[in-house]
Amino acid sequence: MIHQHFMLVDPMTVAENIALGNEPRKWFGLAVDTDRVREEVAELNDRYGFAVDPDARIEDVSVGVQQRVEILKALYRGADTLILDEPTAVLTPQEVEGLFEVFDELTAQGKTIIFITHKLGEAMRTADEITVLRDGKAVSTVEADATTREELAELMVGREVLLDHELEPSTPGETVLDVTDLVATDARDVERVTGVDFSIREGEVFGIAGVDGNGQAELVEAITGLRRPDEGTVHFRGEDVTEDSRRERIEAGMAYVPEDRHERGLVMDFDLVENAILGSQHAPEFANNGRIDWESARDHAEDVIETYDVRPPDPDVTAESLSGGNQQKAIVGREFERDPDLVVATHPPRGVDIGATEFIHDQIRALRKEGRAILLVSSKLDGRTATRRTDRDGRRGRGDERLRRR
Amino acid sequence: MSDGDDKEWRALLDRLQTATYGERILLSLAALVLSILVGALVVLVSGIPADCGGATFCYNPIEVYYELFFGAIGGNPLVEEWSPTNFSMATTLQTTTILLFTGLSVAVAFQAGMFNIGTQGQLVLGSLATAVAVLYATPYLPSGILGTLLLIPVGVVAGAAIGGVWGAIPGALKAYADANEVITTIMLNFVATGISAVLLSQYFQDETSPNPQTPAIPEYAEIPHIPVVGFEPRIDFSLLALLFAIALIGAVHFVLRQTSFGYDLRTSGKQPEAAEYGGVDSKRLMVSSMTLSGALGGIGGSLWVLMVHRRAKERVAGHRHRDRGAAPARGRPVWADHPVRRHAGVLPDDRWLLPPGARADRRGRRR
Amino acid sequence: MNKGAGRTYLTAAVGVLMAAVVVFGLAFPDSTAGFLLHVATRPSTTERGLRLAVPIALAAVGGIFAEKSGVINIGIEGLLIVSAFTAVVATHLLGGQGATLFVPNVWLGFFVGVLASVAFALLFAVVCIEFKADQIIAGLAVWLIALGLAPFVSQIIFGRRNTESVPTFGDWTVPVLSEIPFVGPVFFDAGPEVYIMLAGTGVGWYLLNRTAFGRWVRASGENPKALDTAGVDVRLVRYKSVLLSGVFAGLGGAGLALGHLGRFAGGGQTDIQGRGFIAIATYLFGNYNPLGALGASFLFSGLEAIQLRMQVQGFAIPSELVRTIPYVTVIVVLVLVGRTRIPEAAGEYYDPGED
Incomplete structure (x- = not known):
């Protein structure tokens, strides 16, 4: 193995x-x-x-x-x-x-x-015999010579693959995020992001697809202020924020749904009221001369819980006690309600049920319609749903540049 | 052990890690009961080598615990005449007061996810700073009540400042050089002892004394006693100091729970990654929380001077400088013969190190 | 900072400093440097330096095994205390001078001391490996328990914190070789614990770098999952490593007690005086190499030996300040090599079930 x-x-x-x-x-x-x-x-x-x-x-x-x-x-x-x-x-x-x-x-x-593998071409190129798994069940076994890519795709998804675009055309506005020649290394000094350029405009969803661990994490961290890039610049709303701290970027209007909700997105021992102001603990809405206004924090938590259907609907429970899906909803809710100019989201619907997934996607569409810029990172097959929703698909890096495995 | 058993066992362990507050209290109580039992066992065993005419176990644990408890409060009110302002009670409360500061110091660092083992050193240097500051300020300030009102703050601020600086050092070393704070704080304890000894003997020595200690601060610079309800002025304990300690607990609680800084600090302690995600500058927070922690330890040192000794001395807080050879213990503190110590056998003197609440529930390594 | 750059600077700085003392000392024999050089080159200082290196070097080798396997053993200070104290007590109880069953009591006491350290290490291992305890807190607990237990037991047995004196090892003299000037009396007319230290660090190095077990130890600290999937029981490797740290620290502690001290003072920081923590700085400085740690421990023990001599000579620098030099050095080492690449999984509990 x-x-x-x-x-x-x-x-x-x-x-x-x-x-x-x-x-x-x-x-x-x-x-x-x-x-x-x-x-x-x-x-x-x-x-x-x-x-x-x-x-x-x-x-x-x-x-x-x-x-x-x-x-x-x-x-x-x-x-x-x-x-x-x-x-x-x-x-x-x-x-x-x-x-x-x-x-x-x-x-x-x-x-x-x-x-x-989930890549059809690779299976066709190498295999003698192909077994298709879907939802943990073996759907079918076929001879590689006697099948086509289309047939395999259908077996994988379980229905005819739809390629229609659900998005209504958008009219992108000004550039919100502009990443230029970004180079970032991981904790072990290995270069993961090697010279990436792209920009996202208002009312645009920019998707990054690919298998986990290929530099997405480092790229996203460099944009959101959790990692200092080695080279290149990040401009946000025309301002160079490359040297800005994480807090400055939050205050400037960047929201971020992180990949790892257990380590980053929520403080597991805190209740939902405390978690509702993570990242806003110094913001004037919730803090007055350094003192936290727990009343408005509670109101905010209740809003998020109601709008995003977090269960149980009790702001006093700890984040730890929520199911994974509900934790995710709490994070997505907090970040989307930040009134951000840019939302960076890694696997936003990870671990939530189908209804909630649809809701999150609706919210992303709504944000897009409002003219926000959205950077969506997705990995696994189910992430293609998200990819389909993007306006543009980012190919990370140019030529032989690539994001390297962790 | 079969596989099934092993699984159940692991599940139990996982359960312990996610215990609620109520369960934590129960666990703490269970630990307390267990440690009392272990203590009883130790008492029993240590009675074996003693000679008491035939019996195997010379010491009765129940008797020891009885003495330990009622000795600490100065007698059993049920069987003898007892006043709450007796000497033993004062000594117990005096120690309690100092422990409140040092415990608070460690607790603040712990809330921020760091182990401040250096409270000892912060206390030692804080006490020296207090004595020196008060001695230097005395000639410029009036005496009497006004002097009391001015000199005590001077002493406390000096202790807090030096304690804070001494605490900031390991914080900065951890933040900017990745030096493990557990080891650096322990090392800084040794260094603080050395520095304090040199400063005492070379610069601030009381010329009239053979012991390394500063001259005494004026009597009016001591923390005053409350008349009527308080303890006798002769006893080195003031209820005001205890009230100050309790007020400070309230203040620290307020800072931790009600302020943005406290939120940053607690978040860093619980989950450093989440704190950084939430915009906390973890390096600066390490330094500032260790400064706060050190300042609290320094105030503990101030109280030793302002309440107990009236001077800084080498053996502050019972810190035992290496007594090599047959040199007799100099300047044995009054409370060395206190029942709590007597019956606990030999309590090493560096017990201000860890608060009772240093729980092993650091988070963040979770996957 | 580059990997190991701090170490290079530090080594260079130590080298330059020593060279400066030598040059200056030779040029001006009456200066401080000249005095230092005089003190440092006396065979008795070197001999004492070797003796004082014993607990530091051996504890460092023990610490290397534990940390390399992924268990940070900050409790080696406690293991030194326990082994030193137990060795003295056991020797005393056996009757000091003389032999029991043809084995000299000193050696039996030595053995019991090592055993006590191993028992404590076992306790630490169980708490960390079985009960997922935080390794730092558990290590502190080992230290604090030892710090309290030694004077407590001493009080029971001797009625005071300090033990009574017991006989120590005599020097072992290698015929002929000990006649060599300078080198002879230092290396071939030394206490047995010095030979144990030299042999122990060699064995530690060999074990770690040349045997299959050593590879498993390293893999267990770097990527326990890889070791697990290769069919090796990670828990067992970690148990063995932590117990080995008990053995080495025990050799060091008992060696110090029966080779150098001859008694054990339990007051304050006890006679161990933070040597366990110094050992941690030592192996970080030595980059987890037992031989490197041996070299680095000479730095600390040399400082101590020189300082002791200067105290005897009544030198003007306050002895309390000189005494803090090793502790300050530990901090400097930690700051400069704190970013040393520590084993990837060190400090983490290994859960075979998680993905």
């Missing part, structure tokens, strides 16, 4: 990772027989046409190589069947092609590969 998130120890070498847990010993077990590991890795390298340096450190090699190390790990343990979960999500097109060549080599030598 090769996980989507690699199970590798970054500061250790390729050989150390491959042998982890199965180290050959020498000197009565007193030492690891490193020569033997190296030999075996070299042998596997030869047999499958890999060219992985056993002495390189994981943190120094590219994602494509890391994936090969994962495959080598499985082969080293004598695996005959390899299961790969969305392995291409993190690879560049060249690396994907390289991976498929590895697949060919492996199958030619009698290994079985189970390849989990």
Whole structure:
């Protein structure tokens, strides 16, 4: 089994990772027989046409190589069947092609590969047999040679795929957000956002789609003020806010529905009244000379609860006690009610039921109609619903620039 | 242990982590009862090596707890004549007053998600600053009631300022250099002791005393006693100081619950990521909350001077400077023979470190 | 700041400072630097420096194992206290001088001291690994319990906070080699605890870098999930690592007590005087390398030895201030190498069930 998130120890070498847990010993077990590991890795390298340096450190090699190390790990343990979960999500097109060549080599030598993907083209390119899963059930198994992309798509979605645009045409106004040449690195100093440009105008929904962990988080954090970009600028309503703090950006009218509601979006131990003013604790609506006006905070919390149908409708319960969907509604409500010029939202309908999803989408449409700018980040398949609602689809980066896997 | 058992066990642990306030109180009570039992066991066991004519366990835990409790309040009102303003009661309340400040100090840092183990050092330097400030200000200020009204604030502000600075150091080191505040505060305790010893002996030494201590502050600079309801002036405890401590608890509670700064501070303590999301500058908050925490510890030191010792001395707050060799303990504090200490066996003297409420429920690592 | 840049600066600064003292001291033998040089180069100072390095270096090696496996053991100060105190008490109870069952009592006491430290480490491990306790709070608890327990038990047994004196290890003299000038008396005519320290750090380094277990320890602290999916029990690795930290700290504490102190004073910060915390700074400085930590601990113990000597010579600098130098150095080390890359998963409870 090769996980989507690699199970590798970054500061250790390729050989150390491959042998982890199965180290050959020498000197009565007193030492690891490193020569033997190296030999075996070299042998596997030869047999499958890999060219992985056993002495390189994981943190120094590219994602494509890391994936090969994962495959080598499985082969080293004598695996005959390899299961790969969305392995291409993190690879560049060249690396994907390289991976498929590895697949060919492996199958030619009698290994079985189970390849989990949601990309039709990849399935058609590599598979002999395709099983379609929908809602946790195996819908159908077809021979790859005897099917078409359209048929697969229909099997996946369960109905004919609609491509019509639900949005009424908008008349975009002035530019609200302008991102220029943005470069951002993650906590480990790895460049995740490499020179991104785009701008969003009033009354426009700008969508960013793609698999999680490809730099979306760093991009969004650089825009919302949680991360200082290494290069490039962020302009908001014509002003350069690149150096502005998070608080200044909130006050300037940026709302943000974060990806992680447990860590960021809500303080789990706080009740909904306290959570309703997160980000506005210094704003004049809720604070007077540094003293918080809990009355108006409570009114605000009750408004959000009512409008966004947060259950139970009790402002005194802690965020922790709410279900995931209701937590999400509370966050979306608080952020959308901020009267923002720009809403940055990562997976806004994550974890909420269908009715609430529709409601959130309606709200986004309403915001758009009011002339707000919206930056929507979405990842998984169900996120395509959101993508369909966007006016433009952002391709992050130019040319070979890409957002790299975390 | 089977798999099923293991699951149930884990579920129980998860449950403990998400306990409500009521459950927390129950848990705390359970912990208290358990620690009383453990204490009883320790008393029993420590009675084994003692010689008391045949019996295996020489010490009776119930008797010890009886003494511990009624000793602290100066006798059992049910069986003997008892006045609430007795000496033991005063000593207990005196210690309580200081503990309120140090506890408050640690609590503020804890609310902000940091461990201030450095209250000891903040207290030591705060007491020195108080004594020095009062001694320097005395010649310029009138004596009598007016002097009292002016000198006490001078002392408290000086203690708070120096304590605050000493607390800000680990806050800044954590914010800007990622230095773990637990270790730096412990180290700064050692350093504070050294600095205070040198300053005392080299610059502020009372020439008439062989002990490292400052001259005494004027009597009118001491925190006054309340006549009639208060304790005898002879006893180093003033109800006013206790009331001041209680008022300060109220003030800190107000700041934490009712102000935007308090909101920032609590949010940082509960969930640092959420605080940053909410626009809190976490680095500045680390420094400011540690400054506040240190200032509270410093005020604790002020009270030692203004209420208890009338001077700063090396062994303030019972801090034991390394007594190596056979050197007899100098300047043994009055309360060293207090029943609370006597019966608790040997209480190490650095017990101002942690408040009773330092709970292990830091959040934020949640996934 | 770049990874390790702080460490480089610090090492450079220490080097420059030492070089300055040497040059200046040689040029002006009557100056402070000259005096320092004189003190530092006396074999007795070096010898004492080695002895004083024992608890710091060994505790640091212990701390490395725990932290590398993902459990930050801030309680090694407590482990030093427990082992030092227990070693003295056990030796005393066995009757001090002499032997029991042909084993010298001092060595039995030493062994019991190590055992006590391991028992405390086990308690800490259970609380952290089994009960998901916050590692920092649990570590502080270990320290505070030890800080209270040692003088308490001492009070019961000896009627005061300080224990009675017990015999210490004699020096072990290696024939011939000890005749070498300077190096001989320092390295080949030393207390057994010094040899234990030198061997212990070597064994620690080997264990961590050359054995499968060492790899598991490192993986457990960096990416426990990876280790788990590779079929190794993360909890077991962490248990073993924390117990090892107990063993090493125990060797250090008991070694200090029976090699150098010969008694244990339980007042205030006890005779350990924050050496456990110094050890933490030491291994951060040494970048989690046992040999590096050994080197860094010489820095601290050397300071202490020089300071002791200067005190004896009645030097003018107030001794209280000189005594704070190691603690200030710890802070400086933390500030400069605080951003050291600590193991990714250090401080976190590992839950095998979560994704």
